[in-house]
Amino acid sequence: MSTAFFSHPDCHAHDMGAGHPECPQRLDAIADHLLATGLDIALEHHEPPLATLEQLQRAHSVQYVMELKDLLERVRDEGTTKALDPDTIANPHTWRAALRAAGAAVAATDAVLAGRVDNAFCAVRPPGHHATRDQTMGFCFFNNVAVAARHALDVHGLERVAIVDFDVHHGNGTEDIVAGDERVLMASFFQHPLYPGTGAVPMGTNMVNVPIPPYTRGAEIRELIEQMWMPRLNEFRPQMVFVSAGFDAHREDDLGQLGLVEADYEWITRRIKDVADRHAGGRIVSCLEGGYNLSALARSVAAHLRVLAGVAA
Numbered sequence: 356m357s358t359a360f361f362s363h364p365d366c367h368a369h370d371m372g373a374g375h376p377e378c379p380q381r382l383d384a385i386a387d388h389l390l391a392t393g394l395d396i397a398l399e400h401h402e403p404p405l406a407t408l409e410q411l412q413r414a415h416s417v418q419y420v421m422e423l424k425d426l427l428e429r430v431r432d433e434g435t436t437k438a439l440d441p442d443t444i445a446n447p448h449t450w451r452a453a454l455r456a457a458g459a460a461v462a463a464t465d466a467v468l469a470g471r472v473d474n475a476f477c478a479v480r481p482p483g484h485h486a487t488r489d490q491t492m493g494f495c496f497f498n499n500v501a502v503a504a505r506h507a508l509d510v511h512g513l514e515r516v517a518i519v520d521f522d523v524h525h526g527n528g529t530e531d532i533v534a535g536d537e538r539v540l541m542a543s544f545f546q547h548p549l550y551p552g553t554g555a556v557p558m559g560t561n562m563v564n565v566p567i568p569p570y571t572r573g574a575e576i577r578e579l580i581e582q583m584w585m586p587r588l589n590e591f592r593p594q595m596v597f598v599s600a601g602f603d604a605h606r607e608d609d610l611g612q613l614g615l616v617e618a619d620y621e622w623i624t625r626r627i628k629d630v631a632d633r634h635a636g637g638r639i640v641s642c643l644e645g646g647y648n649l650s651a652l653a654r655s656v657a658a659h660l661r662v663l664a665g666v667a668a
């Protein structure tokens with residue numbers, strides 16, 4: 356069994372300012388913990404290429420991609436910063452980081468579909484699941500997972516892919532892009548109410564949205580996953596599974612109020628892997644979304660990767 360780990364220094368150079376939770380140190384915390392635990396040697400390390408505009412335009416409108424390109428290139432050339440919303444700030448390195456993050460998801464998809472690796476994790480930033488077809492928001496510029504899912508469908512000719520999102524926040528951007536696209540089944544849970552406030556009413560029959568009240572613990576969330584996600588995922592028989600892997604539902608994470616711990620991420624990953632093994636030849640591409648308590652993030656990513664790589668704890 357082999358698991359690819361995609362990351363790149365460009366993703367580190369995107370910086371939204373002192374005190375911002377979506378910080379470059381998130382990637383350091385993950386890399387340091389993988390080294391300290393020896394898990395890094397179980398992974399195949401890859402540096403991804405930049406996404407192309409054509410790849411981005413499978414999930415975003417041409418106008419959005421071109422306007423964001425103009426804006427972020429101007430920020431780069433002027434050596435300045437620009438707030439696209441109060442939480443989402445571009446610096447001179449953001450354009451390359453955003454292309455690198457989406458490029459990782461695409462390259463991981465190619466590697467898994469070519470059979471070069473069994474599955475892949477992309478330790479990238481900026482994250483993607485709040486980026487809608489036409490809008491930057493919530494720390495996200497391009498929707499990495501949606502770009503990769505459309506790549507699998509439109510370029511590789513897959514007919515059915517699943518997107519599983521376990522970030523504490525609703526993946527409104529992904530829903531905006533894939534709702535109504537019957538080639539995609541999106542299964543998610545998210546704390547509700549919480550930013551961005553969406554998700555309680557699904558936008559399409561291909562959405563399995565599970566809103567969860569604050570202070571819910573792992574045991575109850577596992578039960579909801581078993582009841583709400585698993586029958587739909589198995590009925591859908593995805594040929595590949597994409598994961599929006601946010602770790603901010605951890606009980607040590609201050610951006611949400613859910614109560615997951617590392618053992619829950621291990622369990623969730625195992626259930627996702629069961630679906631992939633049963634229907635999709637084990638093909639999984641997982642992309643980092645949230646997770647802001649650096650220690651909890653690193654431990655949870657390790658728990659996720661141990662299951663993907665088939666390494667005992």
Ligand SMILES: [Zn+2]
Nearest residue numbers: 522524603645
């Ligand atoms: Zn989040």
